[in-house]
Amino acid sequence: MQTAVQRPPAHIALPDAGPLAVALNDISISFAVPGRPVFKAVAPTSLHVREGEFVSIVGPTGCGKSTLLNATAGLLRPAGGTVTVFGERLEGLNAKAGYLFQQDALMPWKTALDNVAIALEVGGTRREEARAQAKEWLRKVGLARFVDRYPHELSGGQRKRVGLAQVLVRGPKILLMDEPFGPLDAQTRQIMGTLLLNLWAQDRKAVMFVTHDLEEAIALSDRVVIMSAGPEARIIGDFPIDLARPRDTADIRLDPRFHELYRDIWNQLKAEVVKTYGEETP
Template structure:
């Protein structure tokens, strides 16, 4: 009998609410149900401010839901998610440390000897194509190179789950595609569970096994879940030319467009009110 694939991340009726300055309760996300299997790459797309990053923070254990449950590998999440590595949109590099030291620092904090940490960091810099840049400081690197260092910084700790919040957002279009292909290459080596937040529907389809759509907030909900029919291994440049890519993009956009316009209208009204 074939063994069932464990669920790496499961949000069950998760509702996230915040108390705002005037004492009211603002519900950011309402009754979210989302399951990510071990080894599965899931992208979350939705309008600005719909709670995509909030869901990542819940999965990371940085936020506790007001209602519902969070399970990691079929066990209730208590405190921080120690199985997850988190790659943020903003660089999380220490400006006074070299690329090599930035990658090694997580291992050193965990108790790995400095010599071993530096040796493994050097290997990871090579894996992301920065072997010749080990002695450079963050300000000496391009945006894409800093993202590569950040990716190595997360992956060196061998997390079982990758949480990625618009990690390539600040980059130009060509560099984003290069980074996307690098991510797919590294991911295919051991197939970690990935939860990837992006505003870019094309990026989501090109990278993921599934694309999940959220409605505009407040009280944002998951309103769609599509499986991507593109074969793996996958090259982002070629995937965007595939007829199945364009068919899926049209189908998802027919649902997403209304939510994007609703989110834009709400943000415009908020700006006028202020």
């Protein structure tokens, strides 16, 4: 038994115009597994992110949220549709984007400092200069005392902070985050969320933040986008979050408006979550 989901419009209308940082136009993504029919992960769907906008993508597990980010990063070629970055069609990797991965992506053989500095050295920055900037960024994420530690000597939360510094030190125009705080405990997640918002407020990059935690999404974002359950997942809801900034990710959860928004979005998301798990129960 399936609840009839209304077919969404092909394009989700933008609340107000502004220069687009990322435009995913009718993109579809498929995976070919030998010996099986092609798996259509994402059905043709569109998403526009304006400059300086913090957009969260929420959906049930395995619905292709990360796939959407990978397509924006240029790590994955969509089967159909186009990816446009600041008005230009994306070919190859997205040089304007920084990507904070869900899993640990630090080089285990480099110290925290070198992990951050290498991001600049790759672009041709002199070593001394790169290290000075890396040190400054590690200070900003609260790791001034841990610059010489190797990743295995840091806690999960500290590694995420290094990852954040590594991404931000390059000054990307677009920030892609794939459940970056997923493996952390609840308290650390909130602290990291507040840290992220503070850093983001300084220069307001366009952010695409993937999460399965609706509360986190509302607390951080300007807009929350809902994806349907896969396969052929697509965007089925788009909610502007009109909570005042600056926000504290812990305090904001006590705001009555927060609860209203949560209820509205959850009502729509629930159907999709049930659908995913409904198919798995025997």
